[in-house]
Amino acid sequence: MTGTYASDRPRGSAVYKDVTRRVGMALVCAALAACGGAPKPAQTTPEPAAGSGDQGMQSAAPDTSGVGSGSATASPTGGNPSAAPDDSGGGPGAAPEPPVVFPNQDPDPAQAKAQVDQHLNIARQALAAPTPDADTALREAREALKIDASSLDAAAMVAFAYYHKKQYDTAELVLDDLFKRPAAKENAKVYYVYGLVYDHTNRPDQAVLAFQKAVGLDPNMASALVDLGEHQLENKAYADAQATFEKLTGQLGRQDAVTLTDLGSAYRGHSADYQPGAPERAQLIQQAEAAYKRALAADPNYGPAYYNLGLLYLDADPFPSGGGALDTMQRLNAAKGFIEQYKNMPGVDMALYDQRSKDIAKLIKREEKKQKKAKKGGAP
Numbered sequence: 001m002t003g004t005y006a007s008d009r010p011r012g013s014a015v016y017k018d019v020t021r022r023v024g025m026a027l028v029c030a031a032l033a034a035c036g037g038a039p040k041p042a043q044t045t046p047e048p049a050a051g052s053g054d055q056g057m058q059s060a061a062p063d064t065s066g067v068g069s070g071s072a073t074a075s076p077t078g079g080n081p082s083a084a085p086d087d088s089g090g091g092p093g094a095a096p097e098p099p100v101v102f103p104n105q106d107p108d109p110a111q112a113k114a115q116v117d118q119h120l121n122i123a124r125q126a127l128a129a130p131t132p133d134a135d136t137a138l139r140e141a142r143e144a145l146k147i148d149a150s151s152l153d154a155a156a157m158v159a160f161a162y163y164h165k166k167q168y169d170t171a172e173l174v175l176d177d178l179f180k181r182p183a184a185k186e187n188a189k190v191y192y193v194y195g196l197v198y199d200h201t202n203r204p205d206q207a208v209l210a211f212q213k214a215v216g217l218d219p220n221m222a223s224a225l226v227d228l229g230e231h232q233l234e235n236k237a238y239a240d241a242q243a244t245f246e247k248l249t250g251q252l253g254r255q256d257a258v259t260l261t262d263l264g265s266a267y268r269g270h271s272a273d274y275q276p277g278a279p280e281r282a283q284l285i286q287q288a289e290a291a292y293k294r295a296l297a298a299d300p301n302y303g304p305a306y307y308n309l310g311l312l313y314l315d316a317d318p319f320p321s322g323g324g325a326l327d328t329m330q331r332l333n334a335a336k337g338f339i340e341q342y343k344n345m346p347g348v349d350m351a352l353y354d355q356r357s358k359d360i361a362k363l364i365k366r367e368e369k370k371q372k373k374a375k376k377g378g379a380p
Contacts, residue, residue, distance in 0.1 A: 112147050116154060119144035123157050127164055134164035152178065156189040163196050172197050188218035195227060207231065222252050229262055238269035257299035261308060264291030268312050282320040288312055303345030307352070310338035314360060328367050336360045 123140040126133040138161035144154035155178045162171035175194055178184045195210035208231045214224035225248055232241035245263035248254040264287075271284035289312060295305040313335035318325035326334070339360060343353045 116144045116148050116151055119147075120153060120157055123161070127160065132164045134161045137161040137164065152181070152184055152187045153189055156187065156193055159193045160189075160196075163193060163200075166200075168197050168201050172201075186217060188214040188221050188224065191217065192221065192224045192227075195224070199227070204231065204234075208235075220252060222248060222254060225252070226254075226259065226262075229266070233262065233265055233269065236269060238266055238273065241266035242270050255294075255298060257295040257302035257305060260291050260295035260298060261302065261305045264288045264295065264305075264312075265308055267291060268308070268315075271316065276318065285312065285316045285320055301345055303342050303348055306338050306342040306345060307356075310335045310342060310356060310360075313338065314356070314363075329364070329371070332360060332364050332367060336364070 119140040123137040123144075126136040126140070138158060141154050141157035141161055144151055144157070148154065155174065159171045159174040159178070162168075162174060171193065175190060175197070178190060184190050191210045191214035195207045195214065198204070198207035198210055208228070211224050211228040211231065214221055215228055218224070225244055229241050229244035229248070232238075232244060241262070245259060245266050248259050249263055267284045267288035271281045271288065274281035274284070289309070292305050292309045292312065295302060299305075313319060313331050317328065317331065319331045319334075336357075339353065339356050342348060343350075
């Protein structure tokens, strides 16, 4: 049987075409092997532009120093091509690019403090009005905290506003939360508001300690000194009260009727620490009278000054006057006159007036009987 060979097939047949294609592929492979490498795979991503180097892997900032303007060379390790240095200053030893500076979004501290102070001044004025406006004070204090959330004075003002709204529990909660911050323990205003809250929730001992702490931190804090002095008067610590109110009316310049009346009461109470006739006692009685009259000069309608003058004449026996002393009837009539004036003042306490009027009337009758008896006994 005669065999069939490829050369015997017609050239246009399919078998012939397949054999021919295989022979051609073998020849191509042999040629490539002789050149030393396999064919590169087809590239599916675009080549970087000439001179771009590998900056896209390093920084998105534009290169203005000429780096990357030379021809690209292949990395020895087969990585991305890198740009060859040129003479434009981008090679080794070139000055570094300036650092990126981000805009400062924080407010200027001095400006922020000025804004906080402005809100707090409005709050103080609102509370200092004849009828305190606690709502305005609370709003302004909160606005201050929006500017500076760390402001102790603003937080204390929030508590102070709640105190004026008579929301004592809320005020104390604000203070307790504030007191967790170490700096609050060194803030006189925080202790002062604590003292006010304690005062109005029947905790006088804690109130005194709070006012003392406030004054210790700020010796010239007049409001804390006034409240501390009031407690000193109530606790009959008259010498301490005298020092407190002398500082207020002297060094701190408080010349209002209330503070001057308290000063007079401190002198009056302290005078009782000395025996009748003692020069220290006489001096303190005269100082008390002068302080009460200064209070009436500041406000002629301030009733407590009249009332306390009446008590001074009622209790101080003998009452020093010039080089001598008033007789008993002169002293009692003076007391009666001041108590009568107190009755006509705004805010008079009629129950208090009635009680003192009865006391004076009883003493006057007793003195009249005494004088009549003395006259009868002295007649020939």
